Amino acid sequence: MKTDLLQSLNKELKEYIDDLYQQVTPLIFSDGDVDSQIVLIGEAPGKNEILQGRPFVGQAGKNLDEFINVLEIKKADLYITNVVKLRPYKINEQTGREANRTPTKKEVSIFSPYLIRELEIIKPKLVVTLGNIALKCITQDEKASIGLLHGSPMEVKFGNAEFSLFPLYHPASIIYKADLKDTYNADLYKLKDYLKSL
Numbered sequence: 001m002k003t004d005l006l007q008s009l010n011k012e013l014k015e016y017i018d019d020l021y022q023q024v025t026p027l028i029f030s031d032g033d034v035d036s037q038i039v040l041i042g043e044a045p046g047k048n049e050i051l052q053g054r055p056f057v058g059q060a061g062k063n064l065d066e067f068i069n070v071l072e073i074k075k076a077d078l079y080i081t082n083v084v085k086l087r088p089y090k091i092n093e094q095t096g097r098e099a100n101r102t103p104t105k106k107e108v109s110i111f112s113p114y115l116i117r118e119l120e121i122i123k124p125k126l127v128v129t130l131g132n133i134a135l136k137c138i139t140q141d142e143k144a145s146i147g148l149l150h151g152s153p154m155e156v157k158f159g160n161a162e163f164s165l166f167p168l169y170h171p172a173s174i175i176y177k178a179d180l181k182d183t184y185n186a187d188l189y190k191l192k193d194y195l196k197s198l
């Protein structure tokens, strides 16, 4: 039932995006258990995700595996998705190659009505956002900041979906900002405790 609803939502989104961008655009949809009570939301797929056709693979997948190990849950038991389902990229002027970039506000606003409908189908109890983009999208508050809200659960209504939100730093940001690692780990242990109350 949820799978059928999701399939038709994804089909509608694909048609909408191809029409909007006037070209066939690869989209990466969710992975994991549609009946999970826990949804993990990242930012957008990168090059590796496009190549493998799934969210959070390559280095991002390794970061996520560490996260899942701490929580002592199984990856297959989670529902994993992204705010933006296409790969935002720019051309590196020196190499001429495509490089991943952060999604623009416009891209987020194109995809967020579909994310609302996705969460209305999945009906999670808990949503864990990874990084600022997913946090701002789910709270629908441009001023929401991961630096202030990380590790603090709150109740959220997103369309008709109602759930607890647990904001985390994006695991990739730990690679660039090593001083966040301790904070990130402390948040993960808070989340582990929080999961017991679900």
Ligand code: URA
Pocket: 042, 043, 044, 045, 046, 049, 054, 055, 056, 057, 060, 082
């Ligand atoms: N890969 C994803 O699918 N999402 C992210 O946010 C980062 C890497």
